[in-house]
Amino acid sequence: MGKLSVKYLGLDLRSPLIVSSSRLTSNLAHLKEAEEFGAGAVVLKSLFEEQIDHYIHTIPDSTGYPEADDYISNYMRSNTVDEYLDLIRSAKESLSIPVIPSINCYSSGGWTGFAKNIAEAGADALEINVFFLPVDRKKSAAESEKIYLELIEKLKKTIRIPVVVKIGFRFSNILNIIDQFYVRGVSGVVMFNRFYEPDIDLNKIDIVPAKIFSTESEMRYVLRWIGMASAQDIKIYISASTGVHSGSDAIKYILAGAHSVQVCSVLYEKGLKYLVNMNREIEEWMDQKGFTSVNDFRGRLNYRNYSKPVIYERTQFMKYFATED
Numbered sequence: 001m002g003k004l005s006v007k008y009l010g011l012d013l014r015s016p017l018i019v020s021s022s023r024l025t026s027n028l029a030h031l032k033e034a035e036e037f038g039a040g041a042v043v044l045k046s047l048f049e050e051q052i053d054h055y056i057h058t059i060p061d062s063t064g065y066p067e068a069d070d071y072i073s074n075y076m077r078s079n080t081v082d083e084y085l086d087l088i089r090s091a092k093e094s095l096s097i098p099v100i101p102s103i104n105c106y107s108s109g110g111w112t113g114f115a116k117n118i119a120e121a122g123a124d125a126l127e128i129n130v131f132f133l134p135v136d137r138k139k140s141a142a143e144s145e146k147i148y149l150e151l152i153e154k155l156k157k158t159i160r161i162p163v164v165v166k167i168g169f170r171f172s173n174i175l176n177i178i179d180q181f182y183v184r185g186v187s188g189v190v191m192f193n194r195f196y197e198p199d200i201d202l203n204k205i206d207i208v209p210a211k212i213f214s215t216e217s218e219m220r221y222v223l224r225w226i227g228m229a230s231a232q233d234i235k236i237y238i239s240a241s242t243g244v245h246s247g248s249d250a251i252k253y254i255l256a257g258a259h260s261v262q263v264c265s266v267l268y269e270k271g272l273k274y275l276v277n278m279n280r281e282i283e284e285w286m287d288q289k290g291f292t293s294v295n296d297f298r299g300r301l302n303y304r305n306y307s308k309p310v311i312y313e314r315t316q317f318m319k320y321f322a323t324e325d
C-alpha cells in the first residue's frame with residue numbers, strides 16, 4: 001500500500017486522483033496513459049440514456065427461435081453501445097486500476113436494465129450522471145427529486161456493483177438528497193458535475209457556449225458541501241469534482257472530507273502526464289506535514305472536526321464582517 005492509497009466505494013485506489021468522465025477516458029490508449037501517469041481510477045466517458053434506449057428499441061420482439069433472436073439482436077445492436085461494452089472489457093483486461101463506466105441519464109425509464117450488461121462486462125462500479133433541467137413550473141422540487149430516487153431503486157435491484165451518483169449542486173437541500181441516496185444503498189456521490197451553460201457574445205449579439213473548462217475559483221461552490229456532507233453520520237463515499245487544477249486543490253477537498261478527487265479540465269489543458277505532478281505535490285505536502293497516509297488528514301477540516309464549525313454555516317458577507325469587528 002503506497003502512501004497515497006485510499007479506499008473509494010470499497011475499492012483500493014493507489015491515488016485519490018481519478019480521471020473523470022470525458023473524452024479523456026473514451027478510448028483504451030488514453031486509459032492506459034491515465035494509469036501510466038498515476039491515476040487511482042478512471043471514470044469512462046458517459047454513455048447517454050438516449051443511446052441505450054435506441055439500442056433497446058432496435059432489438060425486435062422474439063421470433064420464437066433463440067438462435068434467430070441472438071442473431072437479430074446482435075445484428076441490430078447499436079455500434080456505440082457495443083463499443084462501450086468492449087471498452088469496459090478491454091480496459092479491465094489491460095488495466096489494474098478500477099474502471100468505472102458512466103451513464104448520463106435523466107429518467108428512471110426503461111434503460112436501467114442495461115446496467116446489467118455493464119456489470120457483466122466487468123465494471124468495478126457504475127457512475128450515473130443524473131440531470132434534467134427543471135423547466136416545468138408546475139412540477140415541484142420534490143416531484144423532480146423523486147425521479148432520482150426511483151432510478152436508484154431500480155438500479156439497485158438490477159446490479160450489485162457499487163452505484164455512484166454524480167449530481168449538480170442545485171438542490172434545495174443537498175444533505176437531505178444525499179441522505180436519501182444513502183438509505184437506498186448508493187455507495188458514493190460525486191460532488192459536483194459541471195454542466196454545459198450558455199453565455200452571450202456581445203459582439204455577435206448571440207448565445208454562445210460558456211467556457212467549457214473550469215477554473216480553480218469554482219472550488220468555492222463545492223468545498224462547503226464536501227465539508228458538510230462528509231461530516232454526516234452516514235457511510236457514503238464522496239468524490240470531489242470541479243475546479244481541481246493542482247495537487248494543492250486536491251488536498252483541500254480531502255481535508256474537507258473527500259475520499260477521492262476527480263480531475264478533468266486541467267488534464268485537457270496540460271495532458272494526462274500532469275497527474276504525475278499532482279501526485280508528487282500531494283506527497284511532498286504530506287511529507288512536510290508529517291502525514292504518512294491520506295487517511296491521516298482526510299476530513300480533518302470538515303464540519304464535524306473543525307474547531308469552529310460556524311465557518312461552514314456563514315453565507316452572508318455582512319455577517320462575516322459584523323462578527324469580525
Ligand SMILES: Cc1cc2nc3c(=O)[nH]c(=O)nc-3n(C[C@H](O)[C@H](O)[C@H](O)COP(=O)(O)O)c2cc1C
Nearest residue numbers: 020021022046129194214241242243244263264265
Ligand atoms: C469536454 C468535457 C466533456 C465532459 N464529458 C462528460 C461526460 O461525458 N460525463 C460526465 O459525467 N461528465 C463529463 N464532463 C464533466 C467532467 O467529468 C467534470 O465533472 C467537470 O468538468 C468538472 O471537473 P473539472 O473542473 O476538473 O473539469 C465533461 C467535461 C468536459 C470539460
